[in-house]
Amino acid sequence: MSKSIPAIKVKNLNVYHDTQKILEGVSIDIYQNKVTAIIGPSGCGKSTFMKSLNRMSELEAQVRVEGRVEFFGQNIYERRVNLNRVRRQISMVLPKPNLFPMSVYDNIAYGVKLVGWRPKAELDGIVESAIKTANLWDEVKNKLHKSALELSGGQQQRLCIARAIAVKPRVILMDEPCFGLDAIASMKIEDLIQSLRYDLTIVIVSHNMQQVARVSDFTAFFHSNENRIGHMVEFGSTNKIFTSAVDSRTRDYVLARLG
Numbered sequence: 001m002s003k004s005i006p007a008i009k010v011k012n013l014n015v016y017h018d019t020q021k022i023l024e025g026v027s028i029d030i031y032q033n034k035v036t037a038i039i040g041p042s043g044c045g046k047s048t049f050m051k052s053l054n055r056m057s058e059l060e061a062q063v064r065v066e067g068r069v070e071f072f073g074q075n076i077y078e079r080r081v082n083l084n085r086v087r088r089q090i091s092m093v094l095p096k097p098n099l100f101p102m103s104v105y106d107n108i109a110y111g112v113k114l115v116g117w118r119p120k121a122e123l124d125g126i127v128e129s130a131i132k133t134a135n136l137w138d139e140v141k142n143k144l145h146k147s148a149l150e151l152s153g154g155q156q157q158r159l160c161i162a163r164a165i166a167v168k169p170r171v172i173l174m175d176e177p178c179f180g181l182d183a184i185a186s187m188k189i190e191d192l193i194q195s196l197r198y199d200l201t202i203v204i205v206s207h208n209m210q211q212v213a214r215v216s217d218f219t220a221f222f223h224s225n226e227n228r229i230g231h232m233v234e235f236g237s238t239n240k241i242f243t244s245a246v247d248s249r250t251r252d253y254v255l256a257r258l259g
Helices: 046-052 083-089 104-115 118-131 153-166 184-198 209-215 240-245 248-258
Strands: 006-017 022-029 035-039 063-071 091-095 172-175 201-205 220-226 231-237
Touching: 006 046, 006 118, 006 201, 022 046, 022 201, 022 220, 035 046, 035 209, 035 248, 046 172, 046 201, 083 091, 083 104, 091 153, 104 118, 104 153, 118 153, 153 184, 184 201, 184 209, 201 248, 209 240, 209 248, 220 240, 220 248, 231 240, 231 248, 240 248
Parallel strands: 022 231, 035 201, 035 220, 091 172, 172 201
Antiparallel strands: 006 022, 006 063, 220 231
């Protein structure tokens, strides 16, 4: 791990919703061009942690954060940080597809247009490239100007990933990206993660331990204490977490979910 370069360094992160502490004392390095999985029981703060990595949590609730989240050396919680730039470079895919009620093409082009004006030919190329990268082109190339909401659930989720890719992020956060999908659609998402890992840093939340074992390089196990405050129990290579975890809570959780 020491030879890898952290894309994101989290240092002693505490997160509060209103006055309630949700996360406490989380410190972790998320390595560049690696897949890091966040696992743990429901209610231990996994999604809150993910949304703290690009400040998306501030769009949903009254959130207060203590500690540092450094993105290639810059603390994203500094007062003068450009939030639009942070959220563009650290993109997020939610558990359920959150497509706009517009065409397949316009869903991809939307975020690109927000960044700045592009000639139509260039925009066409960006849209096509993003959809191809998401392994979706053959399925939607004749539906580009039809409603994205007509696509299947798995196709919609890959389109959300294509939309994230289109704005050229350096990190993609995926919170349960296979939620509610069948085995075939889930495998297509996993294949996509495997192909993206060479160009992007990926953080994924998943309750599926087999999936975590297949796609991730590193795994962090989160748990909550008696006061329902989440914290990170253990972090290491996925192989170590799955075969020789130090903490008994990690071992028990992994074994129970694999069984």
